[in-house]
Amino acid sequence: MKKQIAFTIAVVVVAGLAALAQVRDLRPTELSTYTNVTEEMLRNPPAGDWLNWRRTDNNWGYSTLADINKQNVNQLQLAWSWAMDDTGANEAVPLVHDGIMYLPNPRGVIQALDAATGDLIWEYRPAPEAAPAARGTAAAPAAARGGAGEQTDIPRQAQRPTAAPAAEGQGDGGRGIQRNIAIFEDKIYGTTNDAHIVAISAKTGKLVWDTKMADKAMGFEYTAGPIVVRGKVIAGITGCSRYKEEPCFLAGLDARTGKELWRTASIARPGEPGGDTWGDLAMPFRAGGDMWMSGSFDPQTGLVYWGTAQAKPWARAVRGTDGAALYTSSTLAIDPDTGKMKWYYQHIPGETQDMDEAFERMLVDVNGRKSMLTMGKLGILWEIDRVTGKFIRSTDLGYQNILKVDNATGKVTYNPSMIPQVGVQFDMCPSTAGFKSWRSMAYSPQTNAVYLPLNLNCEHATFGPGPEKIIGRGGSGPVRRKNYMHPAADGALGEMQAMDVRTGRSIWHQRYSAPMNTAVLATAGGIVFSGDWDRHMYAFDAATGKALWTTRLPTTAQGFPITYSAKGKQYVVMPAGIGGGSWSTLIAPELRPDIRRPLGGNSILVFALPGDAKATGASAR
Amino acid sequence: MRPDVRHCLARTGFTSRVVCLALAWLTSAGLAGVTQNGSKAGGRTVWDGVYSAEQADRGKALYTQSCAGCHSADLRGDGTAPSLVEGDFAFQWADTSLGELYERIRTLMPSTRPNSLPPRSYLDIVAYILQANQFPAGPIELAPELATLEQIRVTAKP
Numbered sequence: 001m002k003k004q005i006a007f008t009i010a011v012v013v014v015a016g017l018a019a020l021a022q023v024r025d026l027r028p029t030e031l032s033t034y035t036n037v038t039e040e041m042l043r044n045p046p047a048g049d050w051l052n053w054r055r056t057d058n059n060w061g062y063s064t065l066a067d068i069n070k071q072n073v074n075q076l077q078l079a080w081s082w083a084m085d086d087t088g089a090n091e092a093v094p095l096v097h098d099g100i101m102y103l104p105n106p107r108g109v110i111q112a113l114d115a116a117t118g119d120l121i122w123e124y125r126p127a128p129e130a131a132p133a134a135r136g137t138a139a140a141p142a143a144a145r146g147g148a149g150e151q152t153d154i155p156r157q158a159q160r161p162t163a164a165p166a167a168e169g170q171g172d173g174g175r176g177i178q179r180n181i182a183i184f185e186d187k188i189y190g191t192t193n194d195a196h197i198v199a200i201s202a203k204t205g206k207l208v209w210d211t212k213m214a215d216k217a218m219g220f221e222y223t224a225g226p227i228v229v230r231g232k233v234i235a236g237i238t239g240c241s242r243y244k245e246e247p248c249f250l251a252g253l254d255a256r257t258g259k260e261l262w263r264t265a266s267i268a269r270p271g272e273p274g275g276d277t278w279g280d281l282a283m284p285f286r287a288g289g290d291m292w293m294s295g296s297f298d299p300q301t302g303l304v305y306w307g308t309a310q311a312k313p314w315a316r317a318v319r320g321t322d323g324a325a326l327y328t329s330s331t332l333a334i335d336p337d338t339g340k341m342k343w344y345y346q347h348i349p350g351e352t353q354d355m356d357e358a359f360e361r362m363l364v365d366v367n368g369r370k371s372m373l374t375m376g377k378l379g380i381l382w383e384i385d386r387v388t389g390k391f392i393r394s395t396d397l398g399y400q401n402i403l404k405v406d407n408a409t410g411k412v413t414y415n416p417s418m419i420p421q422v423g424v425q426f427d428m429c430p431s432t433a434g435f436k437s438w439r440s441m442a443y444s445p446q447t448n449a450v451y452l453p454l455n456l457n458c459e460h461a462t463f464g465p466g467p468e469k470i471i472g473r474g475g476s477g478p479v480r481r482k483n484y485m486h487p488a489a490d491g492a493l494g495e496m497q498a499m500d501v502r503t504g505r506s507i508w509h510q511r512y513s514a515p516m517n518t519a520v521l522a523t524a525g526g527i528v529f530s531g532d533w534d535r536h537m538y539a540f541d542a543a544t545g546k547a548l549w550t551t552r553l554p555t556t557a558q559g560f561p562i563t564y565s566a567k568g569k570q571y572v573v574m575p576a577g578i579g580g581g582s583w584s585t586l587i588a589p590e591l592r593p594d595i596r597r598p599l600g601g602n603s604i605l606v607f608a609l610p611g612d613a614k615a616t617g618a619s620a621r
Numbered sequence: 622m623r624p625d626v627r628h629c630l631a632r633t634g635f636t637s638r639v640v641c642l643a644l645a646w647l648t649s650a651g652l653a654g655v656t657q658n659g660s661k662a663g664g665r666t667v668w669d670g671v672y673s674a675e676q677a678d679r680g681k682a683l684y685t686q687s688c689a690g691c692h693s694a695d696l697r698g699d700g701t702a703p704s705l706v707e708g709d710f711a712f713q714w715a716d717t718s719l720g721e722l723y724e725r726i727r728t729l730m731p732s733t734r735p736n737s738l739p740p741r742s743y744l745d746i747v748a749y750i751l752q753a754n755q756f757p758a759g760p761i762e763l764a765p766e767l768a769t770l771e772q773i774r775v776t777a778k779p
Contacts, residue, residue, distance in 0.1 A: 089733050174690050175733055219699055241700050290700075464712030467704070475698050478709040578733050582701055585732035593728075599737050
């Protein structure tokens with residue numbers, strides 16, 4: 001009987017395969033041809049590819065493609081769209097190489113899609129962990145991986161798993177953020193919410209190596225992906241708000257083998273240089289310094305640049321030291337071969353309100369100076385010498401009321417009433433959501449301007465007493481908060497602003513009801529693309545700020561817009577999605593409850609000019 | 622204005638707005654009553670056994686499924702997810718009502734899918750948070766009427 005059943009099944013399977021073989025236009029499940037991505041290509045990407053998370057090492061978020069430009073952008077129309085994993089927050093940065101899009105979904109899912117049609121080629125879905133990683137329980141077991149993740153079976157891949165990871169009750173999923181991935185040679189590199197770094201085959205989607213970097217049960221996780229420099233996969237880890245012996249760190253791995261080559265902590269231990277900036281706090285109580293955004297690289301200085309988050313708990317009075325707390329709230333300049341810290345620049349010593357300076361480090365030559373630009377939650381654009389790490393100048397958007405930066409020295413002076421005392425309410429602008437967050441600014445060499453996606457909000461804040469100094473406790477510390485719109489914002493939460501980096505002057509700004517909610521994409525077509533929480537996607541004239549084209553999306557625009565070309569045609573990608581941090585999940589729903597979004601909707605929308613539209617204006621290709 | 626009433630007012634529909642305005646008036650009148658009489662005027666607190674143990678058990682399962690990913694299995698939070706127990710909870714929620722706690726959770730959580738659970742499930746989660754903070758269980762469950770929840774105050778141990 002059993003044999004008969006087996007035989008019948010075999011016949012059906014063979015017949016099914018035979019039927020499939022006769023089908024027209026059979027879709028591939030892996031790439032038949034593939035050109036390796038070389039170090040040279042990463043450093044000078046082909047115009048039609050998008051190979052690094054901000055396209056180029058310098059984090060400009062700028063494309064030289066110009067088929068879509070000021071003259072024709074108003075003809076943009078939807079070319080294709082794709083629904084993504086809907087169990088976590090979507091802040092995706094797609095990559096594109098040779099007409100294939102590699103798309104990071106929430107919860108470690110990575111897909112390869114035909115970038116001209118949106119057809120799925122392969123999907124990588126991490127295997128669930130074997131044992132529940134009961135973070136925060138007394139005897140938290142080390143999170144063991146249940147097995148190698150693998151390419152999902154075709155054609156079953158399009159189906160959702162019967163139980164989404166978030167619904168399995170493991171309590172370790174977090175928000176499932178997987179911002180960016182990296183590509184080098186024949187592999188795609190990802191970081192996972194359970195603190196692994198993985199390499200998968202760009203051709204097949206199969207797992208090549210999987211390196212566990214830290215213990216998820218201790219709170220460690222990755223939300224930001226790696227960059228690849230000189231054959232090393234480099235990624236910064238987050239999840240350092242609880243008290244523990246091991247601090248957050250940046251690590252470099254051999255891209256071919258996954259072997260860890262170096263690891264550099266973002267916290268100065270007692271007895272080390274800078275170790276005295278935490279007062280007499282023992283190591284487990286030096287929390288924070290998370291690295292939750294990816295980095296940049298300058299081949300000339302030979303350094304990678306990374307931002308670190310604030311010290312934790314957030315308030316000095318709660319964490320138990322007024323010290324500078326190195327290397328939190330800093331820019332780290334690191335040798336990618338050895339992990340050695342060449343220099344650091346601490347933007348806000350002893351930061352005391354959760355005002356991250358942890359975002360993208362943009363490398364721009366400003367008036368002939370080799371500069372690094374970054375903007376944190378306070379809306380202050382810092383210009384730092386990227387060779388020496390010395391302060392050059394800062395430009396304050398003028399919305400924050402917390403501190404002053406001396407423009408000659410970079411020295412920070414807090415407004416005394418803004419240093420939180422336990423139980424005393426004060427009004428701070430911005431709220432802990434920030435005016436600026438993970439949504440990266442873009443730079444256009446055509447205008448010498450940075451384009452800033454902003455959220456104009458403030459907070460009545462009362463910081464509460466801190467946690468006991470016990471390993472496993474910790475956290476940010478309690479805050480009673482009531483958010484409100486910034487008084488200068490005229491009832492608008494969202495602002496797109498263009499600032500000339502040579503003069504520090506604002507060129508233009510546009511205000512919108514809801515926060516700007518995506519990174520910015522700038523192109524040689526003279527356009528900047530961005531989107532807001534109110535489901536708008538915009539194409540602005542980079543020079544004047546005029547909105548040349550607008551459309552509405554299925555849910556909030558959220559993630560990193562990019563552009564690429566496939567089969568000779570330029571496309572623009574806008575991610576949309578749910579989650580997205582307090583800016584997206586608290587500020588907008590609290591202050592504009594009348595603007596509503598659907599429960600789900602993680603997706604990418606891909607736009608192009610109509611088939612017969614002739615490119616007008618110059619193409620830089 | 623109290624956030625729950627504000628949320629209520631932000632709803633669509635003329636009838637609901639009228640109901641909300643009435644609610645706003647009732648709650649302000651109720652609070653005025655407290656002040657004038659200097660007593661709780663029949664109001665209960667979280668120390669009065671306002672949820673059942675069975676409800677908290679259901680809430681624990683729901684918490685594990687929908688909340689623990691960010692707030693952790695021990696409810697002590699992580700990163701931007703605040704702690705929901707002990708001193709942090711007391712600081713955050715002292716002198717508010719269960720109505721405010723319930724409405725905040727219902728309208729904003731889980732952050733990746735707010736207001737996606739049935740109202741009863743949110744109530745069960747509130748019950749579990751109360752249990753985790755060692756407020757005593759009682760014979761009856763928390764009921765889903767917002768006006769009733771608003772009468773239950775979060776206070777320090779009497």
